[in-house]
Amino acid sequence: MKKGIIWVCLQLMLVLTSCGAYLNQPFVQSRARIGENTSPASIIQQYPPSEKIVVGVYKFRDQTGQYKPVQNGSTFSTAVTQGGTTILLKSLEESGWFRPIERENIGNLLNERQIIRNTRQEYANGKKVTMPPLLFAGTIIEGGVVSYDSNIITGGSGLRYFGVGASNQYRQDRITVYLRIVSTSTGEILKNVYVSKTILSQGISANLYRYVSLRRLLEAETGVTKNEPAQLAVKEAIDKAVELLIIEGVVDGVWKPSGGKKAVDVITNYYQEEKTLADNTLLFNRKQEVRRARNSMSALAGVSRITGDYSNPEFAFGFDLKFKYLFNNPRLSFGGSVGRFEIKNTGIFHEAFLTSSINFEYNILPYDKLTPYVYTGFGSVSKVNLDNTFFKLQLGGGLEYLLTNKIGLMLNAESIFMLSDDLDGQSIGTKNDQIWRVGAGINFYF
Template structure:
């Protein structure tokens, strides 16, 4: 029975759940002024700072790394004159280059200011030399860059993904909302010798916003209204998202530049190989992941063996249809991740309680369509012709079958499934009774196990497989180092010290 007391209990419980699940933000509300602090770091910052050291840092110049989107910040009533993303991209990029320790960035954004100051210094020194009748001391020459770092923030997409959920009953309820934005940057290295674009990298970062609230609106008595609400909103700072994207782009530029021979790590070939292998593995994952963070990983091998057990239910001319057992085994070959051919062998019984209980066997040949081959959970549809055997294979009838199954992969090699199937035979004698115009039909259903034979992308990217491949590559590198004279390895490393600044 629904009473006011139950409503209050429900509202109180809902409010308590919201507070508990969001206690980190809820109890960190700004109740007082906060002191200035050193800027936050991201996961990309730590990774950039912990990269292996280079043989020698490359001198690079950054003239301008700016917002190229031209977008203004969106509000509920339209847009404002504030920019959607930070305008300090050059400053963030210079800091990332310094943090990596692979580059020596030089001042180019405000080069006029630097040159004016040097002219003032020269003028002051000249006046001093004349006044003291001494020789003027020249300024050291400015560093020149072997590489220019160019690029910019090329897009800021809002509301890439939005959603939420909520419920309200008798004035009590709550809701949750979320939104995903996306910022994209490009970064390129340009040779100052001939203007050649040496490498270009592209990085995107998703920005999440979340809101949770709970409220109560209820008349507790005549002319007495209870109204309560709580909640919080969490928005990922856009500046931190741009910072993380730029730092990730610098890391990518270091590794791809190393692969192209632009710079080289101190540790030699072993360190370089490890960096390239880790980056290529990450790049493979990124290339098969879409904008909504869905990874298009082919999780199912071309060959599949499966077994299942369940029941049947007759749809024939006799009364009192009842359930009986069925067992099945099958083999599938996939032409594509979506489409394959599927053959099965089955044994089952048809039962009409107190009238008929007869055993059959069948072989089926189906065309199978997997709706979500890149997901762990996927529905499957199949249909095709088959043969039905009765009386110890003395009677053979043609049939058609169509079915639906739901599969969940518990590992890259095994999945659990449930299935339901409709079978239409071209015979009206399965129940020994010929009646009406329609032939005998039956339903089959059950659960089973799918076993995938051979490699697939999920297996190749599993931790066990990657560890085995990494161990094999390490042993190969050690064998090469033992076979190669030390003097040759040192010579190769010296040649790769810093080709850009030579």
């Protein structure tokens, strides 16, 4: 029976945590294939230029000087590919907007043309030998990979129990590309853009280490690691930089797409939407989006427990209805609530109360779907028949998760500090009564 349980645990561990290792591990060699498509279809491909732009690229290289990070020792391998010019020329060609011409190895091209000219002259029998002229570039593109930041985010998690464990780790790097296009007639920099791209590495592992019987040790281990290729990340960043260069050029009137003003308007609207999203996104892909409307109503249900003059306090049911108004600063809000709760001491005291509160709330992450919040305020507690009223101060906090921008789920915890010691009908000692409340509910924004 014991061996059977261990075997089942081992199989579940292999299936649930390491499916990728067995479904994707390479058993055979793979043949060469067409390179991966790193970028999705772009709007610039829907609106080609009225006339393709002849462009030259002399160099587009790694300017970071960054070597590949390793855990131990040193390495002379660079973190960024040194073939940036080749990648950029491919991106320019794929965009459909440019006619790239050879400039990186212009010396080789001129030498070959000279060889052709000399060979033809030798067999021309006195005839004049001519060759077609080289295209000249109306613009040239400069720039490079300017930064490679390693380990901007690292982390992981793991669990081990009774010899069975599993863990995962992740690391994120960041690469930044600058690109500028220059007029060869005036030397003016027509456009200058930059793009950043993250590079993700992940690892999952699971293991088992158990004695199944005397001198019988069962040990098993499996795992998989996935690293995003840096070369593909560079290609994607360059593709995006070329796209941005074209779009900003269209918006600013540097060049024109076929389709006239209608095409310009479509591209401009697309650019404004993407720019707004980029302006509202901070480092680590945190989007600064105002998700919550000014007004909200919420309903919460939970339990309450008193710290008072009687012994053996118990949890008892309660609920609240809340209204909240957000100020211009989405971190701050003001609101009020009404509710009902019970306090109970086993075999001694059990009574229901009505409560009302005014609160000032602070949202810690107001632009995220999941935000912690804290609040403080004052209010009153009355018996159900409104016979006696007691004043209070409260301090609370919780978590809210937005299912949509209109509906959120809440977890809430609150401590109520009574300004008297008579809530439970007894006044013993020097400390006032205190009530702890925990609840969950739903919030509606409008």
